[in-house]
Amino acid sequence: MDKDEPNEESIDHGRRRFLVAATTVIGGVGVVGAAVPFVASWLPSAKAQAAAAPVEVDVSRLEPGAKLTVEWRGKPVWIIHRSKAALAELKKSGTEHLRDPNSEVAQQPAYASNPLRSLNPNYLILIGICTHLGCVPIYRPDIGGVEPGWPGGFFCPCHGSKFDLAGRVYKGVPAPINLEVPPYKFISDSVVIIGEDAETA
Numbered sequence: 001m002d003k004d005e006p007n008e009e010s011i012d013h014g015r016r017r018f019l020v021a022a023t024t025v026i027g028g029v030g031v032v033g034a035a036v037p038f039v040a041s042w043l044p045s046a047k048a049q050a051a052a053a054p055v056e057v058d059v060s061r062l063e064p065g066a067k068l069t070v071e072w073r074g075k076p077v078w079i080i081h082r083s084k085a086a087l088a089e090l091k092k093s094g095t096e097h098l099r100d101p102n103s104e105v106a107q108q109p110a111y112a113s114n115p116l117r118s119l120n121p122n123y124l125i126l127i128g129i130c131t132h133l134g135c136v137p138i139y140r141p142d143i144g145g146v147e148p149g150w151p152g153g154f155f156c157p158c159h160g161s162k163f164d165l166a167g168r169v170y171k172g173v174p175a176p177i178n179l180e181v182p183p184y185k186f187i188s189d190s191v192v193i194i195g196e197d198a199e200t201a
Helices: 013-040 046-052 084-092
Strands: 055-058 067-072 075-081 123-127 138-140 153-155 162-164 184-186 191-194
Touching (some): 123 191
Antiparallel strands (some): 055 191, 067 075, 138 153, 153 162
16 A cells, blocks of 8 residues: 555544535535526516506696696506596597497406496596507597597597597507506595506405
8 A cells, every 4th residue: 555545544534524514505605696686687676666556646637628648667648637528529429430439359447348438437547559559649639620520539640540538449540449448546536546456446
C-alpha cells in the first residue's frame, strides 16, 4: 500500500459530512433564490391589479345628454346621461333596423338585457369600443346629425358602423354585434361602480 494513499482511519468522516451538508444548504438556497423571482413573475403586477380594480364614479354632475368617459381594465367606458327626449326617441324608433334589438348575443349582464340595456334607464354604460375592428365610435346624440332620420346614437368613423342610444347595432353595417355593457352596480342614486356586478353584489 502506498504511503500517500489515505487509509480508512485517516479519512475525517466528520469533515466530509460537514462539506456535504454545507454544499446541500448552499445549493438549496440557490434553488430558492432562483425560484422566488420566477414564481413572483406569475403574479399580476400592482399596475395590472389596479387596472382590473373596480372604478367608482360620481354621476351627480353629469347633465342630461352628456357623456363621461372613465377607464376600466384599459378600456374606455362611457357613462351617458340620457335625456328625456333621447329616451322618448329611443322608445319611439322601431327595432326593424337593428341587428340584435333584444340583446340576445350574451355580451352584457342579464340585468342589461332589456331594450334600454341598462339598470337605470337614465344612464347608459358601455365599453366605448366598436365591435367591428376596435375603433372608438363618436357619440352623436343629435337627431339627424349623421343622416336624415338619425335618432341619435353612436357612429364609428373607421368603417361606418352605427349604434342607437342603447348601444344596439344597426343592420347593414360592419359591426356584427351590439356595444358591450360592462358589469356595474349603483351604490346610490348618483354613484356607480364599474367592474362590480349588480347580480353578485
